Amino acid sequence: MTKYSIAVDIGASSGRLILGWLENGLLKLEEIHRFENKIIQKGDSYCWEADKLFQEIKNGLKKCKELGIKPDSIGIDTWAVDFVLLDEKDQPLTDAVSYRDPRTDGMMEQVFEKIIKERLYLETGIQFQKFNTIYQLYSIKQNTPEILDQAKSFLMIPDYFNYLLTGKKANEYTNVTSTQLVNAFTKKWDHDLLDLLGINKEMFHEIKTPKTVLGTLKEELVSELGFDLQVILPATHDTGSAVIAVPEENETIYISSGTWSLIGVENYFPICVTKALDYNFTNEGGIDYQYRFLKNIMGLWMIQEVRRNYNNEYSFAELVDFAREARDFKAVVNVNDDRFLKPENMIQEIMNYCVETGQPIPGTPGEVAKCVYDSLAVSYQDAVHEIEEIFEKRFEKINVIGGGCQNEMLNQLVADVTKKEVYAGPVEATAIGNIVAQLMALDEINDIKEARTIVKKSFEVKKYLPTAPITN
Numbered sequence: 020m021t022k023y024s025i026a027v028d029i030g031a032s033s034g035r036l037i038l039g040w041l042e043n044g045l046l047k048l049e050e051i052h053r054f055e056n057k058i059i060q061k062g063d064s065y066c067w068e069a070d071k072l073f074q075e076i077k078n079g080l081k082k083c084k085e086l087g088i089k090p091d092s093i094g095i096d097t098w099a100v101d102f103v104l105l106d107e108k109d110q111p112l113t114d115a116v117s118y119r120d121p122r123t124d125g126m127m128e129q130v131f132e133k134i135i136k137e138r139l140y141l142e143t144g145i146q147f148q149k150f151n152t153i154y155q156l157y158s159i160k161q162n163t164p165e166i167l168d169q170a171k172s173f174l175m176i177p178d179y180f181n182y183l184l185t186g187k188k189a190n191e192y193t194n195v196t197s198t199q200l201v202n203a204f205t206k207k208w209d210h211d212l213l214d215l216l217g218i219n220k221e222m223f224h225e226i227k228t229p230k231t232v233l234g235t236l237k238e239e240l241v242s243e244l245g246f247d248l249q250v251i252l253p254a255t256h257d258t259g260s261a262v263i264a265v266p267e268e269n270e271t272i273y274i275s276s277g278t279w280s281l282i283g284v285e286n287y288f289p290i291c292v293t294k295a296l297d298y299n300f301t302n303e304g305g306i307d308y309q310y311r312f313l314k315n316i317m318g319l320w321m322i323q324e325v326r327r328n329y330n331n332e333y334s335f336a337e338l339v340d341f342a343r344e345a346r347d348f349k350a351v352v353n354v355n356d357d358r359f360l361k362p363e364n365m366i367q368e369i370m371n372y373c374v375e376t377g378q379p380i381p382g383t384p385g386e387v388a389k390c391v392y393d394s395l396a397v398s399y400q401d402a403v404h405e406i407e408e409i410f411e412k413r414f415e416k417i418n419v420i421g422g423g424c425q426n427e428m429l430n431q432l433v434a435d436v437t438k439k440e441v442y443a444g445p446v447e448a449t450a451i452g453n454i455v456a457q458l459m460a461l462d463e464i465n466d467i468k469e470a471r472t473i474v475k476k477s478f479e480v481k482k483y484l485p486t487a488p489i490t491n
């Protein structure tokens with residue numbers, strides 16, 4: 020009997036429920052439900068609308084019923100680092116504050132007064148991003164310590180939804196590594212670190228790995244929806260799921276391209292050498308205890324914000340066309356500068372950067388878009404050099420996965436600047452990775468190797484060769 024799994028994949032701008040199943044050895048996907056996601060301002064904070072998102076998950080499941088689909092399992096993935104805290108009555112003590120909220124400004128430096136940066140890196144292997152959970156929790160500790168005292172449960176966003184579905188509390192491994200509070204070697208919560216920071220250890224739950232069957236739906240949900248199903252943990256960190264779906268795994272650098280661009284390689288051990296620290300690479304936990312050695316690049320967030328600042332007047336495709344037309348314009352910004360994390364106005368911020376660095380100032384939408392795409396490509400190129408330096412070898416291919424791999428101009432630009440073959444696809448990498456983890460738990464797929472063979476056969480991957488004259 021064919022098994023059907025639902026991937027709930029929620030990103031910064033939208034969420035989807037996608038049904039996946041195997042048919043004649045190929046993986047099939049069908050989108051069931053799509054909804055909007057955005058950061059809203061609530062009082063002084065930038066927050067996610069967690070309860071609204073959960074309602075949308077239920078709406079999607081109701082649609083399954085209407086369509087006569089009876090899924091066997093569901094798995095949830097979202098972005099990383101964010102969380103909610105529950106009190107002793109299991110009620111949320113906090114909003115699901117977004118990592119783009121400025122509450123973490125200056126917190127990294129305060130944490131370094133308690134534990135030196137190098138030690139933190141050696142123990143966790145995690146990159147320094149001012150929004151990591153560790154700095155979010157430290158900000159709560161500094162500003163509203165009573166909340167941490169009352170907290171009985173720390174649940175990351177997918178953990179929270181899983182709890183609402185099943186009533187079971189667990190922290191999923193791939194996502195919790197992004198907190199910078201998990202030891203990279205023992206793969207457990209780092210209690211010494213939590214003690215040093217004075218963060219209540221009791222609120223953290225047992226860490227469970229992808230492919231764990233968490234349970235079935237709560238009774239009240241079964242009555243509301245009219246059916247039950249298994250709740251399975253995929254890699255609940257979206258990037259963890261996306262990397263599972265990289266078909267070109269050998270000697271390949273991947274770029275998971277969406278709101279963020281995550282560039283790196285899959286690895287079997289954490290690399291915490293000085294160079295990796297200096298270049299700010301991370302060793303996030305992957306499926307089967309593999310490591311995702313990668314770095315965050317600001318990604319398509321830059322162009323999403325540019326588009327929003329033009330009042331959504333142009334589509335993404337139009338911005339790409341305009342950028343092509345502005346081919347003679349050249350200005351490059353450091354996309355990884357924190358000033359681009361949540362500026363008042365992205366276009367203005369880019370212009371200011373160009374003024375400050377004595378470069379031509381982009382004026383038209385085409386020039387602004389060209390500047391963003393060129394800057395992203397340059398930043399990918401730098402990261403590729405850094406990876407090759409750390410691994411002391413050349414990687415032949417780059418595999419761009421995720422929604423951003425549909426941007427043909429950027430793919431070609433990446434091939435040209437890196438002088439490597441670029442493979443683009445699958446577009447739905449995150450949902451695919453989520454579904455194959457569930458199908459492995461359901462014994463439909465044996466292991467990750469078989470999963471990748473299936474992915475390779477099932478989805479289109481486009482190849483780009485370097486063409487432009489190389490000037491550097």
Ligand code: LFR
Pocket residue numbers: 030097098099100101118256257258277278279281315
């Ligand atoms: C991508 C992602 C990145 C993480 C960032 C913030 O969606 O999950 O991997 O660093 O969002 O959580």
